[in-house]
Amino acid sequence: MAEPQRARPKPTPETQHFWDGTKAGELRLQRCDACAHVYFPPRPFCPSCASRKVSMFKASGKGFLYSYVINHRPAAPGFTPPYAIAVVELAEGPRMMSNIIDCPQTPEALELDMKLEVAFEALDDKITLPVFRPAKG
8 A cells, every 4th residue: 555645735826936936946935015024825915014016036045943843643644753843934034834854853953043944845746845954054
């Protein structure tokens, strides 16, 4: 019997630019042209001022570990416990949920405020996920 697969996001017209970016190895965010608010997740209007004048830009890919929980239960298909479910605060301001890789999944290794950088994990030929690893240097 085949191993259950990790759930795949379903791109929409509003999020397609984000998924095109991850496939190209870029973390793309949106900025409001009216109030300069940077936000995530993608949407066609600014969550701060409701303006529809928004633009997309390539983010730095840098951030820090804002919060996390370590899951030890084998409940989610496609994950091998233990694994961290993390909230990363991006250098540009928004926070996003992701996973931490290239690091032991322990409280001793996962220090709050540790510097992180984006990496990309291809699930298939259509979906590539942004994940984070400890920043080098």
